[in-house]
Amino acid sequence: AQRLNRFLAGAKSSATYAIMDRVAQKRAVGDKVISLSAGEPDFGTPAHIRSAAISAIQSGYTRYSQVAGLRPLREAIAEKFQVENGIQTDWRNTIVCNGGKQVIFNALASTLNEADEVIVPAPYWVSYPEMVQVCGGTPILVQCDAGSSFKLTPQALEKAITERTRWLILNSPSNPSGAVYSEDELRALATVLMRHPQVLILSDDIYEHLVFDDKAFFTLAQIAPQLHDRILTMNGVSKAYAMTGWRIGFGAGPAWLINAMEKLQGQQTSGACTISQYAAIAALAGPKDFIHQSRDVFQQRRDNLVGYINQIPGLQCDIPSGAFYGFIACRDWIGRTTRSGTVLKSDDHVVSALLDEANVATVHGSAFGLGPYIRISYALDDAPLVDACEAISKFRQAFV
Numbered sequence: 001a002q003r004l005n006r007f008l009a010g011a012k013s014s015a016t017y018a019i020m021d022r023v024a025q026k027r028a029v030g031d032k033v034i035s036l037s038a039g040e041p042d043f044g045t046p047a048h049i050r051s052a053a054i055s056a057i058q059s060g061y062t063r064y065s066q067v068a069g070l071r072p073l074r075e076a077i078a079e080k081f082q083v084e085n086g087i088q089t090d091w092r093n094t095i096v097c098n099g100g101k102q103v104i105f106n107a108l109a110s111t112l113n114e115a116d117e118v119i120v121p122a123p124y125w126v127s128y129p130e131m132v133q134v135c136g137g138t139p140i141l142v143q144c145d146a147g148s149s150f151k152l153t154p155q156a157l158e159k160a161i162t163e164r165t166r167w168l169i170l171n172s173p174s175n176p177s178g179a180v181y182s183e184d185e186l187r188a189l190a191t192v193l194m195r196h197p198q199v200l201i202l203s204d205d206i207y208e209h210l211v212f213d214d215k216a217f218f219t220l221a222q223i224a225p226q227l228h229d230r231i232l233t234m235n236g237v238s239k240a241y242a243m244t245g246w247r248i249g250f251g252a253g254p255a256w257l258i259n260a261m262e263k264l265q266g267q268q269t270s271g272a273c274t275i276s277q278y279a280a281i282a283a284l285a286g287p288k289d290f291i292h293q294s295r296d297v298f299q300q301r302r303d304n305l306v307g308y309i310n311q312i313p314g315l316q317c318d319i320p321s322g323a324f325y326g327f328i329a330c331r332d333w334i335g336r337t338t339r340s341g342t343v344l345k346s347d348d349h350v351v352s353a354l355l356d357e358a359n360v361a362t363v364h365g366s367a368f369g370l371g372p373y374i375r376i377s378y379a380l381d382d383a384p385l386v387d388a389c390e391a392i393s394k395f396r397q398a399f400v
């Protein structure tokens with residue numbers, strides 16, 4: 001009776017959730033763990049957005065919405081894509097889902113058939129290959145190491161494409177590396193993609209507003225309007241407006257794809273939470289100061305964190321251009337022995353030992369397809385961030 005769907009059976013559970021579970025278990029027995037594994041801003045949702053949700057409830061907007069989303073939200077999304085990203089789109093070409101995650105899932109589930117390949121540059125967000133697997137496709141992992149600043153090069157893309165390639169997934173700024181593609185880098189990838197009309201492109205722009213050092217953000221549909229009909233641009237309110245729990249993500253793409261995703265969603269969730277959709281309208285249409293303030297806070301934390309980490313012998317972190325993660329090379333720690341006698345054979349062991357012996361939670365790079373690295377999230381206050389760095393430093397000093 002306990003026979004699972006074979007695609008699901010072949011997929012892994014989320015590595016980041018597994019770490020969060022271990023943190024919860026340790027905290028339950030009284031350990032004071034500092035978690036650097038969070039994938040969400042530590043700020044509260046801005047007051048005007050919360051108020052919009054409360055007034056939606058009080059106004060009785062508590063029924064089902066249209067499957068693809070409330071029309072005023074879809075209009076606000078189309079406007080956002082046009083004004084902020086220079087993507088010419090119409091509200092009919094947009095869809096609202098339960099988080100950006102479900103936009104990606106719906107797109108893959110609507111289009112993948114067995115033997116279809118999806119190119120996933122590594123390091124990647126943990127969910128991409130597993131979603132591809134669950135949807136019956138084959139993830140094609142392309143290693144993009146520090147030598148290419150963790151970014152996909154046109155040569156590596158060209159080499160990975162076959163006639164079975166259905167999708168390329170791009171994520172900029174990247175979780176876990178913080179890498180941001182420049183306009184020129186996207187243009188070079190677009191040139192390759194022009195030669196392969198069978199390939200659709202999913203652009204995961206969820207960290208769009210967390211680009212530092214006054215760098216500009218670019219997305220493929222803006223750079224390569226010739227590819228417009230093959231691109232699904234995905235974004236959402238989770239990271240930009242500190243709204244992870246509201247579960248609102250959205251996408252814009254060709255009508256055939258949006259219609260297929262809507263058909264799937266109609267048999268699945270009936271659409272995103274109506275109240276959250278009203279909150280998302282307030283977010284997209286409202287003031288943008290929160291975005292700028294939180295970006296400045298993250299940039300300051302990034303500078304402090306990277307400065308500290310690079311002073312710890314054997315750890316090396318390039319300055320990430322975006323998102324709120326540091327992707328730290330820990331090659332020199334591999335093979336070393338901790339105070340309690342644990343031999344660090346891989347980045348997985350490093351993460352486990354840091355949690356057990358230093359009470360600091362991180363995530364191993366190999367979970368993101370590239371080791372030996374550890375990913376640190378700096379979505380937490382300065383004081384615990386410094387405490388965590390000190391604990392990591394002491395952990396290193398105690399190597400035998």
Ligand code: PLP
Pocket residue numbers: 039098099100101102125171174175204206236237238244248249
């Ligand atoms: N894409 C990336 C790269 C992410 O890191 C996340 C969340 O961690 C998501 C998409 C999904 O965001 P949400 O479903 O909260 O909108």
